[in-house]
Amino acid sequence: MAGRPRRSVLYMPGSNARALEKAKTIPADALIFDLEDAVAPDDKVMAREQVCAAAAAGGYGGREVVIRVNALETPWGAADIMAACKAAPDAILIPKVIHSGDIISAAKLLQSVHAPKKVRLWAMMETPMAILNARTIAARAVYDDNRLDCLVMGTNDLIKESRARALHDRFAVVPWLAMTLAAARAYRLDIIDGVYNDFRDVEGFRDECEKGRILGMDGKTLIHPTQVAPCNEIFSPSEEEVEWSRKVIDAFGRPENEKKGVIVVEGHMVERLHFSMAQRVVEIADQIRELEASLG
Template identity: 55%
Template sequence: MADLRLRRSVLYMPGSNQRALEKARTLPADALILDLEDAVAPEAKEIAREQVCAAIAQGGYGDRELIIRVNAPQTPWGEADLKAAIEARPDAILMPKVSSPAVLESIANRLEALDAPESIDVWAMIETPASILNIKEVAASRRTVPGARLTCLVLGTNDLAKDTWAQIVKGRAPMMPWIMFALAAARAEGLTILDGVFNDIGDVDGCREECRQARDLGFDGKTIIHPSQIEPANTCFAPSAEEVARARKVIEAFDLPENARRGAIKIDGRMYERQHIGMARRAVSWHEAISARDR
């Protein structure tokens, strides 16, 4: 079964905003992306790097997963970002614009050269047309690139829209082929995959609708850009009480001795096959992980 670490709400926090970094310690987001890239102006890159590393060293984030998004290696800040991130020891480093396995191979070599702790994973931003065209190979880098450390794909829908001229519209029809292709590639390789951001921070209902869509499509969670979006993401990516009750009923029914050799059974007028057991157990495990977090 895939990693069940909660990533329902993954909040971008600009590294240049000291107040935001402090506030993040009290927010109920599952994970935090401490951003050195898009959310930080060029003149603030160095102070952002210092503040993010100091914040991680200070601690106080509880069991929230901490990820540092660095600038690309070819930028003036990329190498310094990577070195500082390794010293800070976040849970993962998020690499922007991963458009081919070669990018991950280069990062793997740098992590080895810099003696990065094995505990640091690599997340990959999927945000260019080349990323989509090469998504199968990028996802497979988890296996094919020595030391790749790849565990998660993150959709960058704003950059995809910029580079393709696709419109960001309700329902996201222009992007749906790319979204599902990336999701299939992630699932084929056992990777976590996170949906892109919802831009209108004043439209909580719209955010909720897109979170619900992302969960229906199969995402593990959603990247978000404002604290007001945490609750919609956490709620939509949690199984409902009805789903959990039904899942437990399916598990219990197939565990009965009389159903031990049956491939399909009827429960409350609906047919369930043995493949539904795994889906049911995933729902229950997800619910239990959320309950443990709430406690």
């Protein structure tokens, strides 16, 4: 399962021109220019023009640029998608996804305006219905015309709609994360964890990142630039992981092991599945180095 680094995914308010410019200096793997929750109704059109101009102008280095549009059923949704297609970001993030038809509708809009193939779709998983339909939503990725690449957890909205309590151990949230993660992995999608609201609580944030990585998340959505560095650290493969992965790759690459399903590496039984895992670890580590080099 190849991919690209999506360790830190930072929300930037689309109505704030200074924030969009500052984003060029923040070492996040991906930037979400937000036209939805972060923008007041009276500012929606202005924010759309500003965000699309920034995305089209570029200057964000190797960072992935994503535009979160308003929901299709709102007065701004369809126009947001049309404008975003012209700006050609790396992806368009669709909010309030509740069933697979939402992905199909968005993809058809992209097709109707002949959006560049590089423009992919991300889906916000932020309602109870989205969690129940996670499998069928993720399954749209089977068809490349749907352009679905990534699921993004909207844990604040999930907590609100479920009436759960927002405790630091995320007791209520973990089952939703796990269900959606299983659906994402079944259809070879990346999945990004929800935000941590108290950006001043460094230890609490680090703990939630660690637990998200243990669960299998590819990265975390962020609300403040100070969260980027610890998030990148925690979601990066460690030097030990990369070194071990290279040893596994080298071992399976030897002529005598090419057709074997199980081999021994430094006294450890290693299966062919570990070879695939090792390849992804090394590929992500290499891409992280390239990304960081491109950011200076």
